Every structure is written in structure tokens, then in C-alpha cells.
Amino acid sequence: MDYAELTGSIAPVAYGLATIGPAIGVGIVVGKTVESVARQPELQGRLTGLMFLGIAFTEALAFIAIAVAFIPFPS
Structure with missing residues (x-):
């Protein structure tokens, strides 16, 4: 049985998989902020600022x- 030899970089695959976590995190942060503003509209300004701070930390990931996806590893 012959096996195909794979060559190249899997960095794009690693990047694609690594962005799933931050995407889910941003969705949760925004969703919870919308819920909070719906419950207490008078806190919209403070909650929006906290939301953007949470998004910034999540997007840092x-x-x-x-x-990390483009760091060359020795073979």
C-alpha cells in the first residue's frame, strides 16, 4: 500500500483552528453585553466599554x- 507524501506548511490550518476560540469568545462577550443592556439600559455606557475591553483581550489571542502559526519548527 502506497502512502502519499505530504510536504509544505500546515501553518494556515493551525491559524484557522486557532481562530475558532477567539471567535466563540467574542460572540459570548457581545451576547452577554446585549443581554445586560436589555436588563439594565442605564448601564449601557459602562457595559459597552467593558465589552470592548473584553473583545480586545479576546482578539489578542x-x-x-x-x-505562533508562522514560527518555523525544526524538522
Whole structure:
């Protein structure tokens, strides 16, 4: 039985998989903020600021994933 030899980089696959977590995180942060504003509209300004802070921290994971995906590993 012959096996195909794979060559190349799997960095794009790693980046694609690594962005799933931050995408889910941003969705949860925004969804919970919308729920909170619906319950207490007078806190919209404070909650929006906290939401953007949470999004920034969550998106930092995606940027780290970009960097890690392109680090060459010795073979």
C-alpha cells in the first residue's frame, strides 16, 4: 500500500483552528453585553466599554495565534 507524501506548511490550518476560540469568545462577550443592556439600559455606557475591553483581550489571542502559526519548527 502506497502512502502519499505530504510536504509544505500546515501553518494556515493551525491559524484557522486557532481562530475558532477567539471567535466563540467574542460572540459570548457581545451576547452577554446585549443581554445586560436589555436588563439594565442605564448601564449601557459602562457595559459597552467593558465589552470592548473584553473583545480586545479576546482578539489578542487571535493575533498570538497568527504569530505562533508562522514560527518555523525544526524538522
